[in-house]
Every structure is written in structure tokens, then in C-alpha cells.
Amino acid sequence: MKYKILGNTGEKISAIGLGCMGMSHAYGNIDDNESINTLHKALDLGINFWDTADFYGGGNNEKLISKVLKPNRDKVFIATKFGFRYDESSISFSNHVDGSPEYMKKAVELSLQRLEIDCIDLYYLHRIDPNIPIEESIGAMSNLVKEGKIRYLGICEASAKSIERANAVHPIAALQSEYSLLTRDIEAEILPMVRKHNISLIPFSPLGRGMLTENFDINQLKQGDSRLKLPRFQSPYLENNQKLVQSLTEFSTSKGITNAQMALAWLMAQGDDIIPIPGTKKQKYLEINAKSVDIVLSKNDINTIDSIIAKYPNTGERYNEDSLKLTNG
Template sequence: MNYRKFANTHIELSKIGLGCMGMSAAYGEDKDDKESIATLERSIELGINFWDSADIYANGTNEKLISQVLKNNRDKIFMATKFGFRMPDNKGDSFIASGIYVDCSVKHIKEAVENSLKRLKTDYIDLYYAHRIDPNIPLEETIEAMSQLVKEGKVKYLGLSECTADELKKAHTIHPISALQSEYSLLYREVEKEILPLTKELGITFVPFAPLGRGLMSNKLDINSLSSSDFRKNLPRYEGEYLQNNQKLTAALEELALSKNVTTAQVAIAWVIAQSDNIIPIPGTKKRTYLESNAKAVDLNLSSSDLEKIEVILKKYPNVGPRYSQRENKFIKKS
């Protein structure tokens, strides 16, 4: 495994992390805790030391699952989790149910961190993100409350997810923001305009989630096999003309991948990594097979010619579609 420096620290994180959401939530009922635990254990063997979760993933169940491996390997893992999304009465599936909202109040932050610490069975969280910016709470209050957690030793570093460039700048003046998480992939490059350059300027690690476009870039995803409870069933990219475009795009990428004796998924991850040296993507998986394949992407060096070929493919198939439905879009603000 290759490593990159985390923010303005001496901490070395694996060049890719492990997104743990799908082990417990979002992608249907096909859950296998035994295989997920084996995947977590295998990631340690591979040298992947950066795991990502959130308290909303199956209402804390994902954090509980992770704890089964984390508790005996605490010194080997840089653990990130998030707070902010809530369900009415803390019940339901946040990825398909209605009523989800954002709460970054001081009161909730204090409660959320204690609950995450308990579920993870740890005394501290390495990286604690605000999952979204709360439109009803002054940003200063949220960041100051998060900063207090650092002073108390419950959290080591602070992060934000899906914020605007102005929000990141403002937050960073209140307390150092060490990581910014957002979607970034061959299907979604909006962050290249402001967010990615700003993180580079401020010495902030940029953490792309969904670097494989939630499976579309693997060229192995059978859309028809997705269950009705799979979050992706309601995303525009998986429908109609957008799906047709994305399948053609991925097929073209596969030709490039085959010429290099690698997979399309490895090309997609390697492309993200190649965009800046402050990037650490967190492709998610719940299976060892995919984990091992993803890990090999860190050794794939795309040449300038390869990158040019990818740009040509992207320009040929530009109709990738919106990344979210109206339900999810209401939680995203544009810079």
C-alpha cells in the first residue's frame, strides 16, 4: 500500500480508504455481517488504515459493526465518522424514508459524539465530520461546538462534508478543518471549480466518496438486479438516457482498462487519485474481492496519454445525469 500525508500533519494514511456505508445501509437488503467483518479485517492486512462511517448509516448499526474489528485494532485505524443527519424519532431508513433532516445544533453534537463513541467502542474519533451544513444554525456555533470536542479529547481532527467553498473558508478561520468530503468521480467533477483547489491551498485533505459513481464505473453493475430498497434505484444516473450514456462511457473506459490489463474500476479510482496529491478517495465495498481489486488501483500510474484518452471519452459521453434526486438535492448547496 502507498500512503499520503493527512492534511497539515505527520499522519500517513493509505492512498485509498474504505467507505463502510454499504455494509449496513443504502444498497438493499443484501447484507452479510460476516463478510463485512472479514472485509474490514482484510483491509488492515492490505495496509488500508482509513475507515469512513456515519451515525446515520442504518441508525448507528454501521458503527456497531465496525466496532467489532476496531476495538482490537484501534492503533492501526484512522477512524472517521459523521453526524448531522437525523430521522424523526430516530427511526426508519434514511436512504428511502421521508422526514430526514439536518441537525448541527450544539445540543445534538454533544449527544451525537457520545453515541458514536459508545457504538464504536472507542475513547476518541480521529476525524469527525459535519455530514451537512445546518441551514438553521450559524456555522460558527457548529464549528465552535466541534472544536470543543477536540479540546475534550473526544475528537482529534475536524471535517466537513458537501459544504460550499465560502463555508469551508469561514469554518477554517474558526478551527482548522483537516478534511473535506464530497463526491468526486468521472461522473461528477463539479468540485474541480472551487472546492478542490481551495483544499489544496489550505492544506486540507480532500476525501472523495463514490469514486466509482456508486458502482456505475465498475462496468459490472446489473441495474436490473437492484432491489426496490436500493438507494440507487431513485438516482437519475440509473435511468433512461442517462443510464444509456453511462453504460457506453464505462464500456469505452473498459477498452482502455483492458489495454493496460486492469479493470475499469481501477482506472476510475486511479484517475481520481491522479488529480491532486491531497486526495484520498474512499471507495465503498462490503466484499473482500472488490476491496482487493480497489487496493490495486494505488499502483496504477496513468500516463498523460491515458489521462488525455479519458478526457476524450468523457467528452464523447457527457450526458451523465444529475447525481441525486430532488430528495437528496435539498441538502446540497452550490458554491
Template sequence: MTSNLPTRRLGALTASAQGLGCMGMSHAYGAADDGESIATIHRALDLGVTLLDTSDFYGQGHNEELIGRALTGARREQAVVATKFGFSNQLGEPTAIRGDAAYVRQACEASLRRLATDHIDLYYQHRVDPQVPIEETVGAMAELVQAGKVRHLGLSEAGAETIRRAHAVHPIAALQSEWSLWTRDLEAEIAPVCRELGVGLVPFSPLGRGFLTGRYTSVEGMEASDMRRTQPRFADGNLEQNLAIVDHLNTLAAEKGVTAGQLALAWVQHRGADVVPIPGTRRQKYLEENLAAVAVELSQQELAAIDAAAPAGKVAGTRYDEGSLRFVNG
């Protein structure tokens, strides 16, 4: 593959049309190899990927440190580094959300140290703190922009009204939320508000946590620490129904001469010129497969066939357990 990736706009920020989600290099999907992960980050940069996505929560800071190590020297200038704050209890389950001004400042300083950089290109609130007005949180984030520590601001899994209120305090460049053929809850209200305000959209898990690639037909073989083992859509009963969707995608993909994952990713890429999905991988093989989806053209007929194969609302099971769903679209 050659480096000719187009760019897209996220508010006032320019990024590659597809980014790289780095979470799985440290968190949620079992053991990883730092050397392999860094090689994949370098390969992504060489292929024109600029947007690297992380969080202070992934691997309790390990993921930020990993990216800091990967971006030594001139590599830093090649990257648009996006990280997040908000899960304050780094040890254990992510149930303590903080968005108070003091915590925003504290979290940013810690992320800058781990990333070994003097600025964060895109700084997200990972989840909205229901106890703190969004005006306080974004006001503190805006002060970080004024101080030169942050370049652009983002929100993750925020609801439409929260986005409006946040944007009134300081321009929001991007909303990062789950969006794929099997998670479409932002389409009705949230995406239209983002477009009205000029907020870009950064879909995470655009491959349905890998499920839409067709590589997973059960949770057997996944490591004990793999979070998919506990997610409702991978549970018995739901899994079989969801596999039928992938079977339809496989058929369409074969007709197109691409993989099911590339077809699913191309569908997300076609959601608009303000959409930059961030499929995650720690392997160069899958990185290159994902990036090839950027060049896949889909006609209106093909898009309609994909929608028919994976209609909104047909997926069995919620995307998170009840505890985690409390913090979605807040």
C-alpha cells in the same frame, strides 16, 4: 497482495492513500452479512488501509456498531476512524439536518458508544445545516477536540465559502464530497479553496456508486432497497447514455491491462497527493481490486484519453433526486 500501501496527508492527519467506505455494509445497497463485512475490514487493515469511513446515519447506527466490533483490541490502533453526524431523523429519509452545538455534543457521545472507543480520529459534519451558522457547529466540534474526544475535524458536501468560514474557527483536515469521472462539480471552486487552506480531499463514490466498474448495465437484479434504483443516472434514458462512457473506459482499461473500475479509481488517485478516495465494498475480492488501483501509474496522455472518454458534463442525469440535492455543496 502485500501490505505496502503509501500514505497521504489530510491536513494534519496521515492516512492510507486509499480508505474503505463502509456504508454499504449497513445501508443503501441491500442486505449485507456482518461476518463478511468484518472480515473485509480486517483484510483492509492487513493490507495497509487505515482510513475507515462511516456515519451515525448508516443503518441507523448499525454501521458504527459494526466497526466497533471489528476494531476490538489491537485492531483499534491500526485504524483511522472517520464518522459523521448531522442527519438527525434516524428513522426515515435524511431530510432533518442539525448542526446546533447541543446536537453536536449529543451525536458525538452516541457515536463514541457505538464505536466502542474513547476518541474519533476524524469527525465530519455530514451535511451543512442551513439554519445554523457554521461557526457554531465547528465551534462545538472544536470543543470536542479540546476534550480529547475527537482528533481532527471534517466537513462533507460543504461549499467553498462555508469551508473558509469553518476553517477560520478551527483547522479543517478534510472535505468529503463526491468526486469521480462522472461527478466533478467540486473541481471549479471547492477543490481550489481546499488546497489554498490545506484541507485534504476525501472523494466518496469514486466509482460512481459502482457504475464505472462496468458491472451494472441495468437496475434489474438490484435489491428493492438498493438506492440506485431511484437515482436519476440509473433511470431509463440516462442509463443508456452513461453506459456509453463505461464502454469507452473498458476499451482504455483493456489497453492498460486493468479493469474499468481500476482505471476510474486511478484517475481519482491522480487528482493530487492530498486526495484519499474511499471506495466502498463489503467483499474482499473488490477491496483487493480497488487497492490495486493505487499502484496504477497514468501518463499525461493516458489521463487525457480518460478525460476524453468521460468528459465533465457528459453524464446524463443528476447525481441525486431534487430533495437530496438541496443539501449538496452547502
């Protein structure tokens, strides 16, 4: 495994992390035993940057991770989040955003209990609360650093302006936003802003929620899988995206790599400050993803990938309208 420095922290973390959401939330069937084996496999592969949130499975994801995290605390840089109030009636992100200091104080204590640790390495504000000035949210989070309950601060899905305002209150170590071959809107303003402040970009869904993986088949998604409600997985965009993935797969095959490895290598080629967190609950996919750190795409490769994407522009929005309102706050 290769390692990178997280933002301005000096902390050395694996060049790709492990997104743990799907182990407990949103992506169909749950298999705790396989997920635990996957967490152990991550340790074997040197993947020390794990990502969760109190929202995933209503806290169950943090509880699951604790079974491997607690006895291996010194081997893992753990990130979790607060800001979404869990609604058991919906597996998707709802509009129950709460970035208030009062809610944060309760949320962090519950996360510490579920993770069974004394201090969280990286604590994110999961979304910008439109009803709470970001200065209040970040100010309250900075107090947690003073109290020794968290080490570093992060924010998710924030606009360039919000990033600037947040960083003025307390140094922000990481911005987590969606970034992939299918989602590149952050390149215009947000990526330059995080680089201005030496903030690492942590792309979630770097594989397009599974669409940029091998043999992706919409028909294999189980009932209850949140992806079935997303525009990119529905007509008319689905047909465009299936053609796009097929063309990308042909390119990847010609290079002797998988589509997932190509997509991750492309992301890492965008800069040393970019640390993707592909999610998986299966060991075999984790091993595939881990090998991407050794793949170097040439300039011609990058140009070829860009030309393929340009042929199939009708990819659709990454979220439905309500969820999009919660991004780029």
C-alpha cells in the same frame, strides 16, 4: 499500500480508504460476516483509513465496525460523522439535517459508545445545516477536541465559502465530497479552496456508486437499493451512462486493469491531497481497489479518458432535487 499525509495533521493514512456505508445501509442485502471479513482484509492490505457515519443503518454500521476496530484500535484511523437525523422510513438522506451544538453533544457520545472507543480520529459535519451558522457547528466541534473526544475536524459537501468560514474557526483536516469521473463540479472553486488551506479532499462514491465497476448491471440491484431512485440510474441518463461505462471498460481492458482501478487511479492522479474512499462489503473488490495505488496513468491516458467522457455528456444529476439542496451549503 502507499500512504499520504492527511491535510495539516501530520497523520499518515492509506492512499485509499474504505467506505463502510454499504455494509449496513442503502445498497441492498446485508452480510455482516462478509463485512467483518472485509474489515480484517483491509487491515491485511494496510488500508487504515475507515469511513462511517452515525446515519448509516441508524448506528448499526458503527456497531459493526467496532467488532474489528476495538481490538485493533492502534491500526485504524477512524472517521465518522454527525448531522443527519436517522429516519427509519427512508434509506436515503432526508432533510433532517441538524448541525446544532446540542445535537452534536448527543451524537458524539452515541458514536463513541457504538464504536467502543474513547476518541474519534476524524469527526465530520455530515452536511451544512442551513439553520445553524457554520461557525456555531464548528465551534462546538472544536470544543470536542479540547475535551479529547475527537482529534480532527472535517466537513462534507460544503461550498468554497463555507470551507473558508469553517477553517477560520478551527483548522479543517478534510473535506468529504463526491468526486469521480462522473462528478467533477468541485474542480472549479472547491478544490482550489481546500488546497489554499492544506485540507485533504476525501472523494466519496469515487466509483460512481458502482457504475464505474466491472460488469455493472442495473438489473442486478436488489429492491431497496437507494441507487434505483437516483437520476443516473434511470432513463434517459441510464442509456448514456451504460455506453460511457462500456467505452471506459474497453480502455481499461486495453491497459490490463479494471474499470474500478482506472477510475481510482485517475482520481489519485489529480493530486497527492486526494484520498478516495471506495466502498465495498466484499473482500474481492477490496483487493481490486487496493491495487489501484500502484497504477500510474500517463498524460495520454488521462486525455483519452477525458475524451471518452466528453462523448457521453448526458450523465444526469448525482442526486434527486431534494438531496441536491443539501449539498454545497
